[in-house]
Amino acid sequence: MATELQLREFGRLTSAVALGRTLSRDEAREAYRQIILNEQPELQQGAFLMAHISRGPTIEELGGAWDALDRHDTAKVYTTRSGVICDIVGTGSDSLKTVNGSTPATFIASACGLPIAKKGARLVTGVAGASDILEILGIDLNAPLSQAQDCLDKYGICYLPGEAFLKSGWARLIRSMRFTSAFNIIGPITRPCEQNNAIVIGAYAPHVCDQLIAVLKEIGMPAAVSPFGTAEGMDVGLGMDEYSPCGPTRVVELKDGRVETYEVTPEDFGIKTIPFEKIASRKTAEANAKAILHVLSQAYDEPEALFFCMNAGAALYISGYAESYRQGTDMARQALASGKALEKLQQLREFQGTA
Numbered sequence: 001m002a003t004e005l006q007l008r009e010f011g012r013l014t015s016a017v018a019l020g021r022t023l024s025r026d027e028a029r030e031a032y033r034q035i036i037l038n039e040q041p042e043l044q045q046g047a048f049l050m051a052h053i054s055r056g057p058t059i060e061e062l063g064g065a066w067d068a069l070d071r072h073d074t075a076k077v078y079t080t081r082s083g084v085i086c087d088i089v090g091t092g093s094d095s096l097k098t099v100n101g102s103t104p105a106t107f108i109a110s111a112c113g114l115p116i117a118k119k120g121a122r123l124v125t126g127v128a129g130a131s132d133i134l135e136i137l138g139i140d141l142n143a144p145l146s147q148a149q150d151c152l153d154k155y156g157i158c159y160l161p162g163e164a165f166l167k168s169g170w171a172r173l174i175r176s177m178r179f180t181s182a183f184n185i186i187g188p189i190t191r192p193c194e195q196n197n198a199i200v201i202g203a204y205a206p207h208v209c210d211q212l213i214a215v216l217k218e219i220g221m222p223a224a225v226s227p228f229g230t231a232e233g234m235d236v237g238l239g240m241d242e243y244s245p246c247g248p249t250r251v252v253e254l255k256d257g258r259v260e261t262y263e264v265t266p267e268d269f270g271i272k273t274i275p276f277e278k279i280a281s282r283k284t285a286e287a288n289a290k291a292i293l294h295v296l297s298q299a300y301d302e303p304e305a306l307f308f309c310m311n312a313g314a315a316l317y318i319s320g321y322a323e324s325y326r327q328g329t330d331m332a333r334q335a336l337a338s339g340k341a342l343e344k345l346q347q348l349r350e351f352q353g354t355a
Contacts, residue, residue, distance in 0.1 A: 001039065001041075002034070002039050002040055002041075006034075006039075006040075007040070007041070007044065010031070010034065010040050010044055010048070011044060013027075013031060013048070014044065014047050014048040014051050015051075017048065017051045017052050017055055018051035018054070018055065020055060022058050022060075022061065023058075023060075023061050023064070024060065024064070025060045025061070025063050025064040025067070026064065027064065028057075028060070028061040028062075028063075028064030028065050028068075029064035029065070029067045029068045030064075030068075031048060031064075031065075032064065032065040032068035032069065032182075033068040033071075033072055035048065035049070035169065035173075036068055036069060036072050036073045036168070036169030037072060037168070037169060038168065038169065038172065042176075045173075046177075049177075049179075049181040049182065049183075050179065050181070052181070052182055053180055053181050053182055057182050057185065057211070059211060059214045059215060059218065061182075062182060062185055062186055062211060062214075062215045063215055063218050063219070065182050065183075065186050066186045066189065066190075066215060066219060069169070069183075069186055069187070069190055070190060070191065072167075072169065073166050073167050073168065073169040074165060074166065074167070074190050074191070074192055075145060075164070075165045075166075075167055075192060076165075076191075076192060076193075076194050077117070077145050077146075077148055077149040077152070077158075077160065077165075077192060077193050077194075078149065078193075078194055078195065079115075079117070079149060079152045079153055079193065079195055080153050081115050081152065081153065081156065081195075083115070084114065084115065084197060084198050084223075084319045084320060084321075085115050085116070085117055085152075085193060085195045085196050085197055085198070086109065086114055086115065086116045086117075086196070086198040086199065086200070086315050086318075086319045087116065087117055087118055087119060087193070087196050087198070087199045087200070087201075088102040088105050088106050088109065088116065088118055088199070088200045088311065088312075088315050089102055089118065089119055089120060089130075089188045089199070089200070089201055089202070090102055090188065090201065090202035090203070090204075090241035090242060091184045091185060091187075091188050091201070091202065091203050091204045091208060091212075091241050092123070092129065092184060092204065092241065093180040093184050093204040093241075094202075094203075094204040094239060094240045094241045095204070095237075095238040095239060095240075096229075096230075096231060096234070096238050096239055096240040096276065096280075097127065097240075097280065097281040098240050098242060098279045098280060098281055098307070099279055099280070099281055099282065099288050099291050099292065099304055099307070100128060100129075100130060100133050100281075100288055100292065101202075101240075101242040101279075101307055101308060101311050102118070102120070102130065102200070102202070102242070102311065103118070103120070103130050103133050103134060103292065104292045104295060104296060104308040104312075104341070105200075105308050105309075105311035105312040105315065105332075106118045106157065106159075106312075106344075107157070107296060107341040107342070107344040107345050107348075108308055108309060108312035108332045108335055108336050108341040108344075109312040109313075109315040109316055109332065110155075110156055110157040110341075110344045111335035111336070111338070111340035111341040111343065111344050112312070112316055112321060112331050112332060112335045113156070113321065114156070114315060114316055114319050114321050115152065115156040115157070116156070116157050116158075116315070117148075117152055117157075117158050117160060117192070117193035117195075117196055118130070118157075118158070118159055118160065119159075119160040119161070119162065119165070119188075119190065119192055119193075120134070120159065120160075120161060120162065121161065121162035121163065121166075121174055121187070122162075122163065122174060123285070127281050127282065127283065127284060127285055127288060128281075128284075128285035128288050128289070130159070130161075131161045131162070131163060132285040132289075133285060133288060133289045133292065134159055134161075134348075136285060136286055136289035137289055137292070137293065137345060137349075138349050138353050138354055139159055139348060139349065139352050139353060139354070140352060140353060140354045141161045141163050141164065142163075142164070143164070143351075143352045144164075145160070145164055145165060145192075147351045147352050148160055148164075148351070148352055150351055151347065151348060151350070151351035151352055152193070154347075154351070155344070155347040155348075155350075155351075157344050157347060157348055158193075158348070158351075158352070159348060159352060160192045160193065162174065162187070162190075165190075165192035166190075180204070184204070185208060185211055185212060185215075186215065188201050188212070189201060189212060189215060189216055189219075189221075196221075197221065197222050197223065198221075198222065198223040198224065198315075198318050198319045198320075199216070199221065199223075199224045199225075199318075200224075200225055200226075200227070200311065200314050200315045200318060201216075201224060201225070201226050202226065202227050202228070202229075202240070202241030202242045202243075203226050203227070203228050203241050204228075204239070204241050205228065205239070206228045206239075206250050208226075208228075209226035209227070209228050209250065209251070209252040210226075210252055210261075212224075212226045212252075213226050213252045213253075213254050213259055214259075216254055217254055217257070217259065221254065222254075222255075222256070223254060223255050223256075223318050223319065223320075224253070224254040224318065225251055225252070225253045225254075225314055225317075225318045226251065226252045226253075227241075227242060227243045227244075227249045227250070227251050227314070228240075228241070228249065228250045228251075229241075229242050229243055229244025229246070229247070229248075229249040229250075230244055230246070230247045230248055230249065230250075231244060231246035231247045231276040232246060232247040232273060233276075234247075234276065242307070242311055243264070243269070243310050243311050243314050244266070245266045245269075245271060245273065245274040245279065245303065245306050245307045245310055246266075246273060246274055246275065246276045246279065247265070247266075247273065248263050248264070248265050249263065249264050249265075250262075250263055251263070251264060253318070255318070264325060266310070268324075268325050268326060269309075269310040269313060269325050269326055269329040270326040270329055270330060271306045271310060271329065274303045274306065274307070275303075278303035278304070279303055279304055279307045291304060292304075292308075295308060295336075296336070296341050296342040296345060297342055300333070300336050300337045305333075305336060306333075308332075308336070309329050309332035309333045309336060310325070310329050310332075312328070312329075312332035312335075313325055313326075313327075313328030313329030313330075313331065313332045314328065315328070316328035316331055316332065
């Protein structure tokens, strides 16, 4: 535990951040190191996290926080596969709560031949996170990471739960936190699979898309897209951390060191606009998991299936497996209808399933 001097120094830093002071990358790295390694009392940790997110983290500060998370708290897996290794994930904390999209999109995109090392965690602000859904679908969150590595090697898919690859810090915080923090921004861009070189990373607010891509560029990620989706007839400030079939999606894209911002609509994916209530989250994690399994098993043309396929199509596009969002979505719909996406869930269970 920290000394009295260290407690006071951290307290002064928290007060300074709350009053608007920005930190250097080294200062941010050190502050987050102390939080991750639990060197400060929980009261001080929570105060700093809230002060920082309320003031608004800079890119340099987020880079420092990411350094701390990567160096001190992220266990690594490695794969024998070469080429593109994609991830599909969202920040959570969005205002339009949907049925979990990144999880089924992972199965669908992998069924198209794209290797995916998906990471995720339990819920923070919604009904269910990826870990909650996959646990219901038969995945053992306590399985050794070596089993995830073996699954990626053999089948081109694996799940890396934060509960397993985060050694102590963020996993401990997730269990007690029910508010948004900088971890919602840097957590989804952790790299438990060191070879991850493409990512679809949805954001809970438009400015967070810019932050995520800026940090990803700084840490050397070759290809990434960050969507913030909206729904027609709803306030444009409300959105989802997914590509939206319900209205325009703002996208920040990183490719070959260049950053581009643009807007896409459902028509760019070859689908018609869908009312938001058709993809809205159910009331329980069990109901969301059931809806996902229903789509993977037989509901190939349901609104939720289109929602999942357009997000899988985005992964195929940014990974170079498709030339456009529309082509990627067409590939995804074919893979879903063939039953290969459900087969990917079964393959995941083979290596990472409960006994």
